[in-house]
Amino acid sequence: AGIIPSASMLRSKQRENWWSQPLQVHTCIKPLTVGGNADNIQTPADENCPATDEADSEVTDGIYLAGFRRSFRLWRRTSYRRRRQSCSSCSPDTSTLCPPYEEVALYQRPPQENHRLIILLGATRVGVNELRKNLIKLNPSSFQSPVPHTTRPMRAGEQTGREYHFITRELFEYMVCNHRFVEYGEFKGQLYGTSTDSIDDVLRRGRMCIIDVEPHSIQPLRSKKLKPFVIFIKPPAADRLRETRRNARILLSCRETREFREEDFVNLEETSRLIEEKYKQFFDFTLENNELQESCRKLYSIIKEAQEEEQWIPVSWSR
Numbered sequence: 001a002g003i004i005p006s007a008s009m010l011r012s013k014q015r016e017n018w019w020s021q022p023l024q025v026h027t028c029i030k031p032l033t034v035g036g037n038a039d040n041i042q043t044p045a046d047e048n049c050p051a052t053d054e055a056d057s058e059v060t061d062g063i064y065l066a067g068f069r070r071s072f073r074l075w076r077r078t079s080y081r082r083r084r085q086s087c088s089s090c091s092p093d094t095s096t097l098c099p100p101y102e103e104v105a106l107y108q109r110p111p112q113e114n115h116r117l118i119i120l121l122g123a124t125r126v127g128v129n130e131l132r133k134n135l136i137k138l139n140p141s142s143f144q145s146p147v148p149h150t151t152r153p154m155r156a157g158e159q160t161g162r163e164y165h166f167i168t169r170e171l172f173e174y175m176v177c178n179h180r181f182v183e184y185g186e187f188k189g190q191l192y193g194t195s196t197d198s199i200d201d202v203l204r205r206g207r208m209c210i211i212d213v214e215p216h217s218i219q220p221l222r223s224k225k226l227k228p229f230v231i232f233i234k235p236p237a238a239d240r241l242r243e244t245r246r247n248a249r250i251l252l253s254c255r256e257t258r259e260f261r262e263e264d265f266v267n268l269e270e271t272s273r274l275i276e277e278k279y280k281q282f283f284d285f286t287l288e289n290n291e292l293q294e295s296c297r298k299l300y301s302i303i304k305e306a307q308e309e310e311q312w313i314p315v316s317w318s319r
C-alpha cells in the first residue's frame with residue numbers, strides 16, 4: 001500500500017484481466033470528513049470489519065487504475081475498492097452514506113430519457129439564485145425551476161402553482177412524513193420545500209430542471225432516477241465580488257437582488273472554502289461567478305454539455 005504501481009505492473013494487471021472482474025463497493029467505509037482530494041486521500045475503515053486489511057492493501061491500485069483508465073480529473077475525484085468478499089459486520093445504515101470511493105461509468109443520456117437534474121450550489125443562495133433566475137429568463141423554453149411548496153400566506157399578485165404551491169402546515173408536515181420533499185426548510189416561521197413531484201413535473205415537460213439547494217441536500221438527491229449534475233458556484237475574490245455585486249444590482253432590478261453588507265463579503269469566502277472542502281466529491285463542475293452575464297453563458301454551455309455529451313456518473317446509476 002502507498003506505492004503507485006509502475007507501468008509494467010499496470011500492464012501485467014491488464015493482462016491478468018484484473019479490472020474486468022466484477023467490482024463491489026465496500027459499504028462499511030466511514031465517509032470522508034474532507035473532500036475527495038487525491039493528495040489527501042483517507043482510507044478510513046471499520047475496525048470491526050474482517051476485510052479491512054485486504055481493502056487497504058488494494059486501495060492504492062484502485063485509485064491509480066481509476067485514474068489510468070479515466071483521466072486525471074477523475075483520478076482526483078473518484079476511485080473504487082475491489083471486494084472479493086462481503087463484510088458481515090458492516091452496519092446496514094452505512095450503506096446509505098456516500099462511500100469515499102465511488103465506482104463510475106460513462107453515461108450518455110438517451111434522447112427519450114428525462115434530462116438530468118441540475119443542482120446549483122454555493123456559499124450564498126443569493127448569487128446562485130440570481131444565476132438560476134437569469135438563465136431561466138434567457139432560455140424559458142429550455143430551463144425551468146420546480147414550483148416550491150410553502151405554508152406562508154399568499155401575497156398580492158401571487159398565484160398558487162406559479163410562485164409557490166400554498167398549502168397548510170398540516171399538509172406540509174404530512175408530505176414531509178411521506179418523503180415527498182427532496183429538501184425543505186424553515187424561514188421566519190414558515191416552511192418551504194421542493195417536492196419530488198414538482199421536479200418530475202418539469203422533467204416530464206421535457207425541460208431542464210434547475211434547483212439551488214443547501215449543501216446537505218445533495219446527498220438525498222443523488223439517485224438513479226434524477227442523475228443530478230452538481231455545479232458548485234464559487235464566488236470570486238472579495239474585491240472582485242464587491243464590483244460584481246454592484247453590476248448585478250444594475251443589471252437585475254434591485255428588487256430581485258439584495259445589497260451585500262461588508263460582513264457578507266468577509267464570510268462568503270470562508271463559507272465557500274468550507275463547502276468546497278466538505279462536499280467537493282459531489283461536484284461535477286466548479287464555476288467561478290465573476291460576472292453575471294458571462295457566468296450565465298458559461299453555465300448554459302456546461303448544462304448543455306451535461307445533458308448531451310458523455311459524462312461520468314456513479315456506476316449504480318447506469319445499471
Ligand code: 5GP
Pocket residue numbers: 125148149152183184185186187192193194
Ligand atoms: P419568500 O417568502 O420571500 O418568497 O421567500 C423567503 C425565503 O424562502 C427565501 O430566502 C427563499 O430562498 C426561501 N425559499 C423559497 N423556496 C424555497 C424552497 O423550496 N426551499 C427552501 N429551503 N427555501 C426556500
